[in-house]
Amino acid sequence: MSAPASLLAVFAHPDDEALRCGGTLALYAARGARVHLICLTRGEAGRNTDPSLGDVNLPAQREQELRSACATLGIQPPIFLGYHDSGRGDRLRRDDPLAAINADPGRMERQILEVIERTHPQILLTFDPHGMYGHPDHLIAHRVATAAYASSGFRQVRVQRLFYTVQSREEMLRLQSGRSLGVLEGLEPETYAVCDCTIAARIDIRAHAAQKRAALFAHRTQTGPLSTLGTLTDEQFAPLMAAETFSLGGIRSPVPQYPMDDLFAGLDVEFHAEVCGEEVRGGSAQEQFA
Numbered sequence: 001m002s003a004p005a006s007l008l009a010v011f012a013h014p015d016d017e018a019l020r021c022g023g024t025l026a027l028y029a030a031r032g033a034r035v036h037l038i039c040l041t042r043g044e045a046g047r048n049t050d051p052s053l054g055d056v057n058l059p060a061q062r063e064q065e066l067r068s069a070c071a072t073l074g075i076q077p078p079i080f081l082g083y084h085d086s087g088r089g090d091r092l093r094r095d096d097p098l099a100a101i102n103a104d105p106g107r108m109e110r111q112i113l114e115v116i117e118r119t120h121p122q123i124l125l126t127f128d129p130h131g132m133y134g135h136p137d138h139l140i141a142h143r144v145a146t147a148a149y150a151s152s153g154f155r156q157v158r159v160q161r162l163f164y165t166v167q168s169r170e171e172m173l174r175l176q177s178g179r180s181l182g183v184l185e186g187l188e189p190e191t192y193a194v195c196d197c198t199i200a201a202r203i204d205i206r207a208h209a210a211q212k213r214a215a216l217f218a219h220r221t222q223t224g225p226l227s228t229l230g231t232l233t234d235e236q237f238a239p240l241m242a243a244e245t246f247s248l249g250g251i252r253s254p255v256p257q258y259p260m261d262d263l264f265a266g267l268d269v270e271f272h273a274e275v276c277g278e279e280v281r282g283g284s285a286q287e288q289f290a
Contacts, residue, residue, distance in 0.1 A: 005033035005269040008121035008159075010112060010145035012100065012137035013043040013085060014066035014078075015219040019229075020132065020165035021125055022073055022212040023205025024244045024263070029074035030208065032271035033264075036119050037078045038112060039066060040100050040141055043222075045087030050224025061221055069215040081111050086137050100137045105144050112148040117157050123263050124149050128164040128247060130192050133184055149250050160267060162249035163201060169193040171239060200248035201260040209241035 007028050011017050017025065017037055029035045042059035053061065066078050086093050086101040093099045100108075116124075126145035131138025142164070149162040167175075172193040176184050184192070205212060216223060223229045246263070256266045 002268050002270040003120065003122070005031070005264055005267075005271045006119055006121040007033050007035045007123040007125065007263070008038065008116065008119055009036070009125040010038045010040075010141055010148075011126065012040045012135065012141040013046065014039060014062040014069070015043070015216070015222045016127075016138070016141075017066075018069055018073075018212060018216040018219065019240070020167070021244050021246075022069075022215050023208045023241070024125075024203045024246075025075050026073040026208040026211040026215070027203065027205060028263070033269075034119065034121075035073075035075035036115070036121070037070060037075060038081060038115055039078050040081050040108070040137060041083050041085040042080060043085050045085035045091055045093060046222060048221045048224070049227035049230060050220045051226070052224075053220060056221065058221065062219070065219045065221065069218040072215040072218055073211055079115060081108065083108075086140075088135050088137075092136065100140050103140075105140065105147070108140070108144040109147045109151065112144060113151060113155065116148060116152055116159060117155065120157050122160045122267050122269060124159045124162045125246070126162075126164060126249075128166045128194070132165070132167075133187055133192060146249055153252065158252060159250075160253045161251050161263065163246040163263060164249050166194045166199065166245050166247045167192075168196060168199065168245060171245075174239060194247055198247050199245045199259055201246040201263055203244045203246070203261065203263070204242070205244055206242055212241060213237065 009017055009021065009025060025035050043062040044059045046058060046062065048056055048058060070076065070078055083100040083103050084096050084098040086099040096102065124145060127138045127142040129142055131142055146162065149159050152159045169189045172184060172189040254266060
Protein backbone atom coordinates (compact mmCIF):
# COMPACT_ATOMS: atom_id res chain seq x y z
CA MET A 1 0.00 0.00 0.00
CA SER A 2 1.31 3.46 -0.90
CA ALA A 3 2.26 5.70 2.01
CA PRO A 4 1.18 9.34 2.26
CA ALA A 5 3.93 11.56 0.87
CA SER A 6 5.73 13.28 3.74
CA LEU A 7 8.68 15.66 3.92
CA LEU A 8 10.50 16.97 7.00
CA ALA A 9 12.89 19.95 6.93
CA VAL A 10 15.35 20.65 9.75
CA PHE A 11 16.82 24.15 10.06
CA ALA A 12 18.31 26.37 12.75
CA HIS A 13 16.53 29.74 12.70
CA PRO A 14 13.32 31.36 11.47
CA ASP A 15 13.94 32.40 7.80
CA ASP A 16 16.39 29.52 7.07
CA GLU A 17 13.53 27.60 5.51
CA ALA A 18 12.53 30.29 3.03
CA LEU A 19 15.69 31.34 1.22
CA ARG A 20 17.07 28.04 -0.06
CA CYS A 21 14.05 25.72 -0.12
CA GLY A 22 10.87 27.75 0.44
CA GLY A 23 9.70 27.12 -3.10
CA THR A 24 10.25 23.38 -2.76
CA LEU A 25 8.31 23.25 0.51
CA ALA A 26 5.44 25.17 -1.09
CA LEU A 27 5.47 22.96 -4.20
CA TYR A 28 5.15 19.70 -2.29
CA ALA A 29 2.56 21.09 0.09
CA ALA A 30 0.51 22.17 -2.93
CA ARG A 31 0.86 18.69 -4.43
CA GLY A 32 -0.57 17.22 -1.24
CA ALA A 33 2.45 16.09 0.72
CA ARG A 34 2.61 16.44 4.48
CA VAL A 35 5.33 19.05 4.96
CA HIS A 36 6.73 19.70 8.44
CA LEU A 37 9.51 21.96 9.65
CA ILE A 38 11.74 21.63 12.71
CA CYS A 39 13.44 24.83 13.87
CA LEU A 40 16.17 24.43 16.48
CA THR A 41 15.91 27.99 17.85
CA ARG A 42 13.78 31.13 17.75
CA GLY A 43 16.60 33.30 16.39
CA GLU A 44 17.32 35.08 19.67
CA ALA A 45 20.73 36.34 18.52
CA GLY A 46 19.47 37.94 15.32
CA ARG A 47 18.94 41.62 14.65
CA ASN A 48 15.79 43.56 13.93
CA THR A 49 16.33 45.20 10.55
CA ASP A 50 12.87 46.80 10.42
CA PRO A 51 12.78 49.95 12.64
CA SER A 52 9.03 50.29 12.07
CA LEU A 53 8.50 47.31 14.40
CA GLY A 54 9.88 49.31 17.31
CA ASP A 55 11.34 47.64 20.39
CA VAL A 56 10.29 44.02 19.85
CA ASN A 57 10.68 40.86 21.88
CA LEU A 58 12.88 39.30 19.21
CA PRO A 59 12.38 35.56 19.88
CA ALA A 60 8.60 35.98 20.20
CA GLN A 61 8.52 38.15 17.08
CA ARG A 62 10.62 35.71 15.06
CA GLU A 63 8.49 32.78 16.19
CA GLN A 64 5.40 34.54 14.92
CA GLU A 65 7.16 35.43 11.69
CA LEU A 66 8.01 31.78 11.11
CA ARG A 67 4.43 30.75 11.80
CA SER A 68 3.28 33.29 9.22
CA ALA A 69 5.89 32.10 6.71
CA CYS A 70 4.79 28.48 7.14
CA ALA A 71 1.16 29.46 6.57
CA THR A 72 2.19 31.36 3.45
CA LEU A 73 4.04 28.32 2.11
CA GLY A 74 1.06 26.10 2.92
CA ILE A 75 3.03 23.82 5.25
CA GLN A 76 2.31 22.72 8.81
CA PRO A 77 3.12 25.08 11.73
CA PRO A 78 6.75 24.90 12.86
CA ILE A 79 8.04 22.55 15.53
CA PHE A 80 10.52 24.35 17.82
CA LEU A 81 13.09 22.31 19.72
CA GLY A 82 13.57 25.12 22.23
CA TYR A 83 17.31 25.85 21.97
CA HIS A 84 18.77 29.35 21.82
CA ASP A 85 20.36 30.96 18.79
CA SER A 86 24.14 30.75 19.24
CA GLY A 87 24.93 33.85 17.20
CA ARG A 88 28.18 33.97 15.25
CA GLY A 89 31.41 35.90 15.01
CA ASP A 90 31.76 38.47 17.77
CA ARG A 91 28.18 37.70 18.87
CA LEU A 92 28.81 34.00 19.53
CA ARG A 93 27.04 33.07 22.77
CA ARG A 94 29.46 30.64 24.34
CA ASP A 95 28.19 31.43 27.85
CA ASP A 96 24.53 30.65 27.14
CA PRO A 97 23.87 27.12 28.43
CA LEU A 98 20.81 26.85 26.18
CA ALA A 99 22.63 27.95 23.02
CA ALA A 100 22.63 25.30 20.31
CA ILE A 101 26.44 25.19 20.30
CA ASN A 102 26.37 24.09 23.95
CA ALA A 103 23.59 21.53 23.58
CA ASP A 104 23.95 17.76 23.62
CA PRO A 105 23.82 16.72 19.93
CA GLY A 106 22.65 13.24 20.92
CA ARG A 107 19.60 14.73 22.64
CA MET A 108 18.87 16.87 19.57
CA GLU A 109 19.10 13.78 17.38
CA ARG A 110 16.64 11.92 19.60
CA GLN A 111 14.20 14.83 19.44
CA ILE A 112 14.35 14.78 15.64
CA LEU A 113 13.85 11.01 15.62
CA GLU A 114 10.71 11.46 17.73
CA VAL A 115 9.35 13.85 15.13
CA ILE A 116 10.29 11.42 12.34
CA GLU A 117 8.38 8.64 14.06
CA ARG A 118 5.28 10.84 14.29
CA THR A 119 5.39 12.37 10.80
CA HIS A 120 6.72 9.41 8.75
CA PRO A 121 8.75 11.40 6.21
CA GLN A 122 10.25 9.76 3.16
CA ILE A 123 12.30 12.91 2.50
CA LEU A 124 14.50 14.84 4.95
CA LEU A 125 15.95 18.27 4.08
CA THR A 126 18.64 20.22 5.93
CA PHE A 127 21.75 22.35 5.43
CA ASP A 128 24.78 21.25 3.44
CA PRO A 129 27.98 20.29 5.34
CA HIS A 130 29.23 23.91 5.28
CA GLY A 131 25.94 25.31 6.59
CA MET A 132 25.49 27.60 3.54
CA TYR A 133 27.89 30.18 4.98
CA GLY A 134 29.35 28.51 8.06
CA HIS A 135 26.96 29.66 10.79
CA PRO A 136 27.61 27.45 13.86
CA ASP A 137 23.92 26.64 14.29
CA HIS A 138 23.60 25.71 10.60
CA LEU A 139 26.46 23.26 11.05
CA ILE A 140 24.73 21.79 14.10
CA ALA A 141 21.43 21.42 12.22
CA HIS A 142 23.30 19.61 9.44
CA ARG A 143 25.01 17.30 11.90
CA VAL A 144 21.99 16.29 13.96
CA ALA A 145 19.66 15.91 10.96
CA THR A 146 22.23 13.74 9.20
CA ALA A 147 22.66 11.68 12.37
CA ALA A 148 18.90 11.25 12.70
CA TYR A 149 18.70 10.08 9.09
CA ALA A 150 21.39 7.48 9.75
CA SER A 151 19.76 6.28 12.98
CA SER A 152 16.32 6.03 11.37
CA GLY A 153 17.60 3.01 9.43
CA PHE A 154 17.31 0.98 12.64
CA ARG A 155 13.86 2.29 13.53
CA GLN A 156 10.32 1.61 12.46
CA VAL A 157 10.25 4.75 10.29
CA ARG A 158 13.18 4.79 7.87
CA VAL A 159 13.70 8.04 6.02
CA GLN A 160 14.35 7.09 2.41
CA ARG A 161 16.31 10.11 1.20
CA LEU A 162 18.33 12.89 2.76
CA PHE A 163 18.92 16.06 0.75
CA TYR A 164 21.09 19.08 1.50
CA THR A 165 20.24 22.59 0.32
CA VAL A 166 23.12 23.77 -1.88
CA GLN A 167 24.14 26.52 -4.27
CA SER A 168 26.21 26.11 -7.41
CA ARG A 169 29.55 27.87 -7.82
CA GLU A 170 28.10 29.94 -10.65
CA GLU A 171 25.16 31.03 -8.50
CA MET A 172 27.38 31.98 -5.58
CA LEU A 173 29.74 33.99 -7.81
CA ARG A 174 26.78 35.82 -9.32
CA LEU A 175 25.40 36.65 -5.88
CA GLN A 176 28.78 37.83 -4.68
CA SER A 177 29.43 39.98 -7.73
CA GLY A 178 26.03 41.62 -7.38
CA ARG A 179 26.51 41.99 -3.61
CA SER A 180 23.11 40.35 -3.37
CA LEU A 181 23.80 38.57 -0.12
CA GLY A 182 26.32 40.35 2.08
CA VAL A 183 26.72 37.27 4.28
CA LEU A 184 28.44 35.54 1.34
CA GLU A 185 31.11 38.20 0.95
CA GLY A 186 34.63 36.86 1.28
CA LEU A 187 33.59 33.19 1.25
CA GLU A 188 35.34 30.85 -1.18
CA PRO A 189 32.86 29.35 -3.68
CA GLU A 190 35.03 26.24 -3.91
CA THR A 191 34.19 25.63 -0.24
CA TYR A 192 30.69 27.01 0.26
CA ALA A 193 29.21 26.11 -3.14
CA VAL A 194 29.15 22.76 -4.96
CA CYS A 195 30.29 21.69 -8.41
CA ASP A 196 27.52 21.01 -10.91
CA CYS A 197 27.97 17.23 -10.78
CA THR A 198 27.20 17.32 -7.04
CA ILE A 199 23.70 18.70 -7.65
CA ALA A 200 21.43 15.67 -7.26
CA ALA A 201 18.11 17.49 -7.68
CA ARG A 202 17.05 20.71 -9.33
CA ILE A 203 13.47 21.67 -8.49
CA ASP A 204 11.59 24.12 -10.70
CA ILE A 205 9.82 26.50 -8.29
CA ARG A 206 8.65 29.20 -10.70
CA ALA A 207 5.01 28.39 -10.05
CA HIS A 208 5.61 29.05 -6.33
CA ALA A 209 7.98 32.00 -6.58
CA ALA A 210 5.39 34.47 -5.27
CA GLN A 211 4.76 32.25 -2.24
CA LYS A 212 8.47 31.93 -1.58
CA ARG A 213 9.02 35.66 -1.77
CA ALA A 214 6.02 36.38 0.46
CA ALA A 215 7.25 33.81 3.00
CA LEU A 216 10.71 35.33 2.98
CA PHE A 217 9.31 38.80 3.63
CA ALA A 218 7.08 37.45 6.39
CA HIS A 219 10.35 37.47 8.33
CA ARG A 220 10.14 41.22 8.79
CA THR A 221 12.93 41.48 11.34
CA GLN A 222 15.32 39.87 8.86
CA THR A 223 14.17 41.51 5.61
CA GLY A 224 13.61 45.10 6.73
CA PRO A 225 15.10 48.17 5.03
CA LEU A 226 18.32 47.77 7.04
CA SER A 227 18.91 44.25 5.71
CA THR A 228 20.62 43.09 2.54
CA LEU A 229 17.62 41.01 1.50
CA GLY A 230 15.28 43.94 1.99
CA THR A 231 17.12 46.01 -0.60
CA LEU A 232 17.41 43.44 -3.41
CA THR A 233 16.06 44.34 -6.83
CA ASP A 234 13.79 42.03 -8.83
CA GLU A 235 16.75 41.23 -11.06
CA GLN A 236 18.84 40.17 -8.09
CA PHE A 237 16.00 38.06 -6.72
CA ALA A 238 15.37 36.29 -10.02
CA PRO A 239 17.91 33.43 -9.63
CA LEU A 240 16.49 32.58 -6.21
CA MET A 241 12.96 32.34 -7.60
CA ALA A 242 13.50 30.02 -10.58
CA ALA A 243 14.92 26.80 -9.13
CA GLU A 244 16.26 25.30 -5.90
CA THR A 245 19.12 22.83 -5.85
CA PHE A 246 19.99 19.96 -3.55
CA SER A 247 22.82 17.51 -3.07
CA LEU A 248 22.26 13.96 -1.88
CA GLY A 249 23.17 13.21 1.72
CA GLY A 250 21.84 9.66 1.89
CA ILE A 251 19.61 7.24 0.05
CA ARG A 252 17.87 3.94 0.81
CA SER A 253 16.00 3.42 -2.45
CA PRO A 254 16.89 3.61 -6.14
CA VAL A 255 16.19 6.70 -8.21
CA PRO A 256 14.80 6.58 -11.76
CA GLN A 257 17.17 9.28 -13.01
CA TYR A 258 20.08 11.43 -11.88
CA PRO A 259 19.98 14.32 -11.38
CA MET A 260 16.34 14.36 -10.28
CA ASP A 261 13.63 16.90 -10.89
CA ASP A 262 11.41 15.43 -8.16
CA LEU A 263 12.62 14.57 -4.65
CA PHE A 264 9.99 11.80 -4.41
CA ALA A 265 10.74 10.30 -7.86
CA GLY A 266 10.38 6.50 -7.84
CA LEU A 267 8.97 6.29 -4.31
CA ASP A 268 5.65 4.51 -3.72
CA VAL A 269 3.78 7.44 -2.17
CA GLU A 270 0.41 9.10 -2.53
CA PHE A 271 -0.23 12.83 -2.59
CA HIS A 272 -3.47 13.94 -0.97
CA ALA A 273 -5.30 17.11 -1.87
CA GLU A 274 -6.15 17.84 1.76
CA VAL A 275 -3.44 17.61 4.41
CA CYS A 276 -4.67 20.31 6.80
CA GLY A 277 -5.80 19.62 10.33
CA GLU A 278 -3.61 16.56 10.87
CA GLU A 279 -2.56 15.54 14.32
CA VAL A 280 0.90 17.15 14.42
CA ARG A 281 0.71 20.86 15.15
CA GLY A 282 3.31 23.55 15.81
CA GLY A 283 4.81 24.12 19.23
CA SER A 284 7.78 22.71 21.04
CA ALA A 285 8.95 19.16 20.47
CA GLN A 286 9.05 18.72 24.21
CA GLU A 287 5.34 19.54 24.40
CA GLN A 288 4.30 17.43 21.41
CA PHE A 289 6.53 14.43 21.57
CA ALA A 290 7.27 13.93 25.27
